[in-house]
Amino acid sequence: MTSMRIRAGEAAEAAALTELALRSKGHWEYDAEFLAACREELTIRPAEVAARRTLVAEEDGRILGFTTLDGAPPKGALGMMFVEPDTIGRGIGRRLFTHTMDEAHRLGFTRITIDADPNAEPFYRAMGAVRIGTTPSGSIEGRELPLLEVAPA
Numbered sequence: 001m002t003s004m005r006i007r008a009g010e011a012a013e014a015a016a017l018t019e020l021a022l023r024s025k026g027h028w029e030y031d032a033e034f035l036a037a038c039r040e041e042l043t044i045r046p047a048e049v050a051a052r053r054t055l056v057a058e059e060d061g062r063i064l065g066f067t068t069l070d071g072a073p074p075k076g077a078l079g080m081m082f083v084e085p086d087t088i089g090r091g092i093g094r095r096l097f098t099h100t101m102d103e104a105h106r107l108g109f110t111r112i113t114i115d116a117d118p119n120a121e122p123f124y125r126a127m128g129a130v131r132i133g134t135t136p137s138g139s140i141e142g143r144e145l146p147l148l149e150v151a152p153a
Helices: 011-026 032-042 046-051 092-107 121-126
Strands: 005-008 055-059 062-072 075-083 111-115 130-136 144-150
Touching: 005 092, 011 032, 011 046, 011 062, 011 075, 055 092, 062 092, 075 092, 121 130, 121 144
Parallel strands: 075 111
Antiparallel strands: 005 055, 055 062, 062 075, 111 144, 130 144
């Protein structure tokens, strides 16, 4: 994985990032109806790529994952974080998360919240996030998601 780099996302990659997000969400074996309900929330539009400070992990020209850092300092949100399912377990998520938190710190963020998929909560907790409550799903009525917080350092 020595050739992996993290860079700013490009507007032209918006559709590819959306499809990556849906594949990544599907890793948790959600059914087609659930994923269809999430499509709007997981869609990133070309104009949003720069505005949401999208970072892309890339290796040999292939996008392996991405994050968005939303909001304005001092408080923001890890709006999206997704990794290609066939690369999970290679450390890509850890490197991407760490890079995003470094960028958040550089920009003056002191608190980052994460509306986590329940399956991803253990990863975020291992990365230093703490659970501070729950938040309603933006896609599925009545579904609650873990609300986590981390202080970028």
